[in-house]
Amino acid sequence: MNPSSAPEMGTAQEQASRILPEPASRAPLGIVAGGGGFPAAVAEAARAQGREVVLFLIRGFADPALERYEHYWFRLGSLGGVSAKARARGIRDVVMVGTVTRPRVRDLGLDWTMMRLLPRIARLFRGGDNHLLSGVLGLVSEQGFRLLGAHEVAPELLLPAGVLGAHAPSEQDRADIARALILLQVLSPFDVGQGVIVVDDFVAAVEAAEGTDSMLRRYGEMRRNGRLRFAAGKGVLVKAPKKGQDRRIDLPSLGPDSIKRAKEAGLAGIAFEAGGAMVPDVAGLVEAADAAGLFVMGVSSCEDEA
Amino acid sequence: MNPSSAPEMGTAQEQASRILPEPASRAPLGIVAGGGGFPAAVAEAARAQGREVVLFLIRGFADPALERYEHYWFRLGSLGGVSAKARARGIRDVVMVGTVTRPRVRDLGLDWTMMRLLPRIARLFRGGDNHLLSGVLGLVSEQGFRLLGAHEVAPELLLPAGVLGAHAPSEQDRADIARALILLQVLSPFDVGQGVIVVDDFVAAVEAAEGTDSMLRRYGEMRRNGRLRFAAGKGVLVKAPKKGQDRRIDLPSLGPDSIKRAKEAGLAGIAFEAGGAMVPDVAGLVEAADAAGLFVMGVSSCEDEA
Numbered sequence: 001m002n003p004s005s006a007p008e009m010g011t012a013q014e015q016a017s018r019i020l021p022e023p024a025s026r027a028p029l030g031i032v033a034g035g036g037g038f039p040a041a042v043a044e045a046a047r048a049q050g051r052e053v054v055l056f057l058i059r060g061f062a063d064p065a066l067e068r069y070e071h072y073w074f075r076l077g078s079l080g081g082v083s084a085k086a087r088a089r090g091i092r093d094v095v096m097v098g099t100v101t102r103p104r105v106r107d108l109g110l111d112w113t114m115m116r117l118l119p120r121i122a123r124l125f126r127g128g129d130n131h132l133l134s135g136v137l138g139l140v141s142e143q144g145f146r147l148l149g150a151h152e153v154a155p156e157l158l159l160p161a162g163v164l165g166a167h168a169p170s171e172q173d174r175a176d177i178a179r180a181l182i183l184l185q186v187l188s189p190f191d192v193g194q195g196v197i198v199v200d201d202f203v204a205a206v207e208a209a210e211g212t213d214s215m216l217r218r219y220g221e222m223r224r225n226g227r228l229r230f231a232a233g234k235g236v237l238v239k240a241p242k243k244g245q246d247r248r249i250d251l252p253s254l255g256p257d258s259i260k261r262a263k264e265a266g267l268a269g270i271a272f273e274a275g276g277a278m279v280p281d282v283a284g285l286v287e288a289a290d291a292a293g294l295f296v297m298g299v300s301s302c303e304d305e306a
Numbered sequence: 307m308n309p310s311s312a313p314e315m316g317t318a319q320e321q322a323s324r325i326l327p328e329p330a331s332r333a334p335l336g337i338v339a340g341g342g343g344f345p346a347a348v349a350e351a352a353r354a355q356g357r358e359v360v361l362f363l364i365r366g367f368a369d370p371a372l373e374r375y376e377h378y379w380f381r382l383g384s385l386g387g388v389s390a391k392a393r394a395r396g397i398r399d400v401v402m403v404g405t406v407t408r409p410r411v412r413d414l415g416l417d418w419t420m421m422r423l424l425p426r427i428a429r430l431f432r433g434g435d436n437h438l439l440s441g442v443l444g445l446v447s448e449q450g451f452r453l454l455g456a457h458e459v460a461p462e463l464l465l466p467a468g469v470l471g472a473h474a475p476s477e478q479d480r481a482d483i484a485r486a487l488i489l490l491q492v493l494s495p496f497d498v499g500q501g502v503i504v505v506d507d508f509v510a511a512v513e514a515a516e517g518t519d520s521m522l523r524r525y526g527e528m529r530r531n532g533r534l535r536f537a538a539g540k541g542v543l544v545k546a547p548k549k550g551q552d553r554r555i556d557l558p559s560l561g562p563d564s565i566k567r568a569k570e571a572g573l574a575g576i577a578f579e580a581g582g583a584m585v586p587d588v589a590g591l592v593e594a595a596d597a598a599g600l601f602v603m604g605v606s607s608c609e610d611e612a
Contacts, residue, residue, distance in 0.1 A: 183493075187489075187492070191508070191509065192512060197514075203498045206512040206514045208503075208512045210533070211533075214524070
């Protein structure tokens with residue numbers, strides 16, 4: 001195995017030790033990288049902790065700028081090759097970050113490892129998200145790796161509590177957020193999506209399988225076609241992780257795109273559970289929110305307070 | 307006042323007496339009629355109970371075939387004229403049935419009574435449905451009328467318990483229905499829409515302000531674009547009235563169109579709370595369900611059983 005060449009580590013390493021369930025491995029961290037700026041943020045955070053990183057770049061999704069790190073390109077369907085390379089580099093801990101949209105099957109580059117796993121993967125796509133995610137975890141650990149969450153590797157990228165930008169929620173916004181958090185809490189046992197839009201005490205949309213972007217579009221359409229009579233600049237998108245959700249795979253990320261879509265929908269702001277979302281680029285998020293006139297904040301869910 | 311010329315009444319009248327909070331009035335029943343076949347069904351049911359009916363036909367929506375009853379045409383915005391005519395005919399009880407889509411303002415034919423009420427009506431369009439509906443009730447009773455529900459006038463049009471057509475739900479369908487009913491119960495205090503789609507234990511869609519048709523389309527799209535991998539002919543649309551909902555205005559109606567849209571979405575069937583929906587045309591509903599291969603049934607909500 002290839003021992004880590006990490007230099008002496010200071011407080012960043014101590015911090016990582018507090019977060020990780022076991023002492024941080026000195027072996028390189030494997031980062032499976034989809035699209036967006038999130039993989040680079042996690043790689044930088046790991047390096048700042050003195051940890052070597054090896055990136056597995058998903059062809060068609062990962063940013064070619066990530067080639068500045070030690071890296072291997074692979075196609076989504078070729079899990080077998082990735083496992084062999086990762087083992088050869090002595091990697092034990094793996095984190096998966098970045099966006100991947102559903103590819104065409106012929107772009108997958110299926111290898112035999114994946115072919116063997118496909119029936120099980122297909123089965124995972126039934127039932128709620130939580131089933132899917134715990135299934136992925138099972139597959140990864142079967143390959144001999146430990147799947148870490150980006151929040152474990154880079155806790156400084158977690159959404160902090162409080163208002164992030166120049167705009168603060170109004171009293172009505174805060175009431176809407178409180179209502180939304182309670183609703184999300186009662187929905188949680190049903191493995192239903194983690195988002196809701198509340199405007200002037202009114203629950204305008206609840207996210208299930210369609211995803212947050214689709215829910216935001218729906219709210220915007222209802223405003224434009226007159227089904228809802230709320231003025232622009234009112235109402236809040238609130239998201240919180242489900243109870244018992246495995247945060248290693250499924251933490252939502254919050255960035256300038258989120259602000260853009262909330263603005264288009266006509267909302268006043270966004271409130272995600274503090275610690276329940278990753279913010280790869282705080283400065284970019286704040287800049288976008290301030291320019292759009294939206295508030296963005298981390299809130300404590302009522303469950304956490306109980 | 308104009309006493310009713312109703313003939314001697316038998317069991318139908320006795321039945322109505324049991325349903326109505328006060329003895330059925332002998333004055334004519336006012337039926338404010340929107341689109342569809344529902345107003346005729348209610349008019350026939352009231353007549354079968356020996357009650358005279360006067361129809362107020364909403365221009366642009368009501369079926370001209372309803373002119374076979376005593377009737378007045380009016381435009382949606384002209385509540386004042388309707389009130390005067392209804393009072394002149396000695397009407398005390400009013401029922402509102404049939405569909406009305408959002409009209410253009412210039413088609414409303416606003417009169418001064420409505421102009422005075424408009425600010426209050428506009429305010430009613432904020433907040434949840436229940437606020438809107440209790441507001442409408444207030445307006446109607448201020449005009450000196452008693453608003454009855456179609457289910458009070460014609461209880462035989464309420465969805466009965468049990469399977470209506472040739473197709474019965476599978477064991478999985480029944481499990482999905484049970485899950486949906488519990489979810490609707492926990493959503494109820496939030497004044498959220500009354501519908502949910504559950505497939506193989508998975509909550510695929512939750513209805514809020516967008517309405518049932520929009521939710522059905524969303525589910526169909528998620529199946530077609532591959533976001534959800536459920537085969538056609540699986541899953542259930544379940545609806546139940548909200549707790550504390552005033553059933554005089556807001557009972558959903560269930561007909562061949564409902565079957566068509568559930569079929570297009572790819573579901574196995576529809577379950578509405580028994581007594582929680584109106585079925586203006588049972589034969590047409592059953593025929594459509596049987597032809598589509600869907601089940602349709604009335605179910606008891608867990609709350610009712612408790």
